[in-house]
Amino acid sequence: MxxxxxxxxxxxxxxxxxxxxxxxxxxxxxxxxxxxxxxxxxxxxxxxxxxxxxxxxxxxxxxxxxxxxxxxxxxxxxxxxxxxxxFPEHGQAMPKDSSVLFLCTGNSARSPMAEALLRHRSDGRVRVASAGSHPKTRVHPNAVRVMRERYGIDLRKQIPKSVAAVSDQTFDHVITLCDKVREVHSPASAHWSLPDPSAAADSDRASYPEFISVATELDTRIRFLLPTLAHPANTQED
Missing domain, CATH: 1.10.10.10 (Winged helix-like DNA-binding domain superfamily/Winged helix DNA-binding domain)
Known part of the structure; x- marks a missing residue:
């Protein structure tokens, strides 16, 4: 204190x-x-x-x-x-009538994992989407694997999409997860500076630990984001 x-x-x-x-x-x-x-x-x-x-x-x-x-x-x-x-009890407040967009470059690792985790942690109460400035053709296999093995979430049908694909929608919060997107394509409500786990090694097997690390950090940040979404007025006053 x-x-x-x-x-x-x-x-x-x-x-x-x-x-x-x-x-x-x-x-x-x-x-x-x-x-x-x-x-x-x-x-x-x-x-x-x-x-x-x-x-x-x-x-x-x-x-x-x-x-x-x-x-x-x-x-x-x-x-x-x-x-x-x-002694505070975290995680009790659940948001409703809120929307969040996660942005990164390829929409193949960080942002689809963030989208899936927020949807999972909010029990579907938050309208959430993700997109990329230069979307890849598929979600990275390690992102699919870590979501399935660690959180029981299936990303196999998720398809990366471009920022243009969500440009006709409005969101209460836009969170960038990629430094390049944040520094070149701003503004956003908030920025979470997370490394690209797919760039951590030359093979999917070698980069998997980095996917675990990024997913863990995303999950932590999202669990602390939920009370913010539930009480936006109180958060601004604080």
Whole structure:
């Protein structure tokens, strides 16, 4: 609580709760000098609240993101230490009348997995779709495999589609999962800077662990997205 209570660090955490950001974007968002923002980013990283990942599109850039699991655990511990009745229970709020579009480049790995996971976690209450700026001809076999083996979700009939295919629809939230799409085709409601798991190795067998890693991170982010979709007004006020 002491780490998060600093006004600037709290402002930075708040910005990163909405989207993964680069340092210069954080600087603009909080209105403080870059050296000061960088200092407090180091503090947040040392506490395990924030992590960083190099952009898969432009290696000179890096995206900072919240470690949602670590943040949740830390705040739960603080609440429980203050009073047992304050211990929060995540995942109870279920969204309705909300819509989300996930975007990446090929619509063959990250975005179809995100679409499937959100539909699964929301019990179909969220209207969700995915698309790609340059869609592939099929969903990657490893995406099909990890969804089936880890979550019991069948993606075999999923067909990648282009952004143009969903251009006639409106969505409450547009989330980019690919640095290239985010940096070339903006704006979006939020950005989750995730690596392309298919680029992790030369063979499907070798890249499968990266698909597991990306799917796990997507599932974590989506579980924390659900309360945001359920209470959008409260989230904006916070």
């Amino acid at each position: 002491r780490m998060a209570a600093h006004p600037l660090r709290w402002a930075m955490l708040t910005e990163l709760s909405a989207s993964d950001l680069r340092v210069r974007e954080l600087v603009a968002a909080v209105g403080e000098p870059q050296n000061l923002v960088s200092y407090h980013l180091r503090q947040l990283r040392s506490a395990g609240f924030v992590d960083v990942r190099r952009s898969s599109f432009d290696g000179r850039d890096s995206y900072y993101h919240l470690d949602l699991t670590r943040c949740a655990a830390a705040f739960e511990e603080s609440a429980h230490a203050l009073h047992p009745a304050l």
